Amino acid sequence: MKKNIKPHSLEAWLAFFRPKTLWIAAAPVLVGTGLALAFDGKFNFWIFLLTLLGAMTIQAMSNMVNDYAYNVRKAERSDRVGIPRATTEGWISMDAAKKMIGAMIVLACLFGIALIVIGGWAIALIAFLSILCGYCYMGGPKPIAYTPFGEFLVFLFYGLFAVGGTFWLQTLSFNILVLIPGTALGLIGAAVLFINNYRDVEHDLSVGRRTLAAVVGKKVGVFVYSCMIYIPFIIVGWLSIANHSYWPFLFILLALPRASFLPSILKKTQQADITFLMLRTIKLEVLFALLLTIAGIGVFYLTWPLGSLSASTIFAIPF
Numbered sequence: 001m002k003k004n005i006k007p008h009s010l011e012a013w014l015a016f017f018r019p020k021t022l023w024i025a026a027a028p029v030l031v032g033t034g035l036a037l038a039f040d041g042k043f044n045f046w047i048f049l050l051t052l053l054g055a056m057t058i059q060a061m062s063n064m065v066n067d068y069a070y071n072v073r074k075a076e077r078s079d080r081v082g083i084p085r086a087t088t089e090g091w092i093s094m095d096a097a098k099k100m101i102g103a104m105i106v107l108a109c110l111f112g113i114a115l116i117v118i119g120g121w122a123i124a125l126i127a128f129l130s131i132l133c134g135y136c137y138m139g140g141p142k143p144i145a146y147t148p149f150g151e152f153l154v155f156l157f158y159g160l161f162a163v164g165g166t167f168w169l170q171t172l173s174f175n176i177l178v179l180i181p182g183t184a185l186g187l188i189g190a191a192v193l194f195i196n197n198y199r200d201v202e203h204d205l206s207v208g209r210r211t212l213a214a215v216v217g218k219k220v221g222v223f224v225y226s227c228m229i230y231i232p233f234i235i236v237g238w239l240s241i242a243n244h245s246y247w248p249f250l251f252i253l254l255a256l257p258r259a260s261f262l263p264s265i266l267k268k269t270q271q272a273d274i275t276f277l278m279l280r281t282i283k284l285e286v287l288f289a290l291l292l293t294i295a296g297i298g299v300f301y302l303t304w305p306l307g308s309l310s311a312s313t314i315f316a317i318p319f
Contacts, residue, residue, distance in 0.1 A: 005089070005091045006091075007090060007091050007092070007093070008091070008092065008093070008096065009091075011091075012086055012091035012092055013086075013092065013100075015084065015085075015086040015089075015091055015092075016063070016064055016067055016086035016087070016091070016092045016097065016100070017060055017063065017064070018060075018063040018083075019060075020279075020282070021059060021063060021282075022056045022059055022060065023282060023285070023286045024059060024158060024189060024192065024282065024285065025055040025056045025058065025059035025158070025162075026052060026055065026056060026286075026289075027158070027185060027189070027285055027286055027288075027289035028055070028158055028159065028162030028163045028166060028182070028185055028189075028289070029048070029051050029052045029055050029162065029166050030289050030290065030292075030293040031163050031166070031181055031182075031185055031289050031292045031293055031296070032051075032162065032163040032164065032165065032166025032167045032169075032170070032178070032182075033048050033051075033166055033167075033170060033293065033296075034292060034293035034294070034295065034296025034297055035163065035167050035175075035177075035178050035181060035292075035296050036166070036167050036170035036171050036296075037296050037297055037299070037300040037304075038246075038295070038296035038297075038298075038299035038300050038303070039167075039171075039175045039177060039178070039299075040167075040170070040171040040173060040175070041300060041303075041304040041308050041309065042170050042171050042309075042313075043170060043309060043313075043314055044170060044313070044314060044315075044316060044318055045314050045315055046315070046316075046317065046318055047118060047169050047170055047318050048170070050111060050114050050115055050118075051115060051165075051166050051169055053111055054108065054111030054112060054114075054115055054127075055162065057104060057107050057108045057111055058108050058130050058131060058134050059134075060104055061101065061104040061105060061108055061131075061134055061135075062134035062135075062137060064097065064100060064101045064104060065101055065134065065135055065137070065138055065139050066085075066137065066138040066145070067085045067086055067087050067088075067092075067097065068087055068094065068097045068098065068101060069138035069139050069143065070085055070087075070088060070138065071085065071087040071088050071094065072094075073138075073143075083275065105131070105135075108131055108134075109131070112124075112127035112128075112131065114319075115127060115169060117319060118169055118318050118319070119165070119168055119169045119172070120172075122165070122168055123165060123168065123169060126161050126165045129157075129161070130157055130161070133153055133157060137150065137153070145209065145211070146208060146209045146210065146211075147210065147211075148210060148211060148212040148214075148215045149212075150193055150197070150211060150212065151190040151193050151194050151212050152190070154186065154189045154190045154192070154193050155183075155186035155187060155189065155190045156186065158185070158186055158189035158190075159182045159183060159184075159185050159186015159187065159189055159190075160179060160182040160183065160186055161182075162182075162185075163178060163181060163182035163185060163186075164178050164179070164182055177239065177242075180235050180236060180238070180239045181236060181239070181249075181292050183232075183235060184231070184232030184233075184235055184236050184252075184288070184292075185232070185285070185288065185289060185292070187227075187228045187229075187231055187232050188228065188229065188232055188281070188284060188285040188288055189285055190228055191225055191228035191229055191281050191285075192278060192281050192282055192285060194212060194213055194221070194224065194225055194228060195225060195266070195274060195277055195278045195281050196278050197211040197212065197213040197214070198213040198218070198221050198225070198266075198274060199274035199275065199278070200213075201213050201214050201218065201221075212224070221266075222263060222266050222267055225262075225263055225266055226263040229259050229262055229263060229281075229284070230259070232252075232288065233252060233253070233255075233256055233259070236249055236252050236292070237249075237250065237252070237253070245299060245302045245303045246299055248294070248295040248296075248298030248299050248302070249292070249295045249299070250295075251291045251292075251294055251295045251298070252288060252291045252292060252295065254287075254291055255284060255287045255288050255291055258280075258283070258284055258287060259284055262277065262280060262281060262284065265277055265280075
């Protein structure tokens with residue numbers, strides 16, 4: 001990203017907002033919605049839209065809190081390799097950043113209240129924990145970003161909780177099979193954070209951050225990243241053979257060629273090029289999610305009678 005951005009311009013706010021990362025929040029909502037169709041034959045457009053907007057709002061809030069908190073803690077040095085942070089570069093003032101974060105928290109709470117009305121206590125718990133952890137990742141007295149547990153939180157909140165929560169909102173029921181795609185997507189989401197931290201290991205150690213990548217080291221890090229990339233294909237592949245009607249889940253194999261070369265690139269790439277690999281990992285997560293969603297729609301058409309979903313059901317007001 002160019003360095004001569006005008007303060008408080010649209011480009012400056014986009015750098016603070018980081019819209020490209022919103023795909024990470026959208027992916028589990030798409031998957032959970034597809035699974036609701038596959039396993040329960042249900043889909044409500046308004047619930048889908050509210051869930052999607054709520055997830056994206058929390059993601060944007062988390063991006064802003066991270067940017068702001070890095071500046072407050074002076075946790076970034078000039079030798080850091082990676083995407084510049086808006087407040088550190090002076091593109092967004094700290095006061096303006098704080099006000100925008102407050103507005104995003106209010107917006108996230110509004111979406112959360114609407115979803116709680118629909119989904120009850122389970123969604124209340126997930127929404128509360130999502131907002132709390134979104135703040136605590138880099139905010140608070142002991143940020144999670146300074147520990148090896150960041151990837152685990154991504155696994156939970158962008159995998160199991162997000163996929164399972166979306167499924168619950170659409171169906172008001174639980175299906176243990178949802179945990180398999182949720183685990184798969186959570187692992188790839190964790191790989192995105194891992195590769196980001198892998199790039200910054202030396203910098204992070206110099207400012208006191210002991211991320212998972214810093215703890216395991218670069219050699220073991222390649223193995224950890226490989227597991228996060230390949231295990232999702234194995235477990236979803238198992239799901240596809242668990243029931244003959246679930247064969248559309250084999251669609252995820254279309255993403256395997258894109259995934260297979262990522263670990264080998266990591267072994268060879270220079271530190272400055274890892275940002276490119278991180279973006280490739282995000283694209284893999286989005287592709288994997290889209291294929292899972294398409295598979296869910298395919299399973300729906302194979303297992304549910306025609307006409308089981310009507311326009312009145314799809315567009316019914318959920319309140």
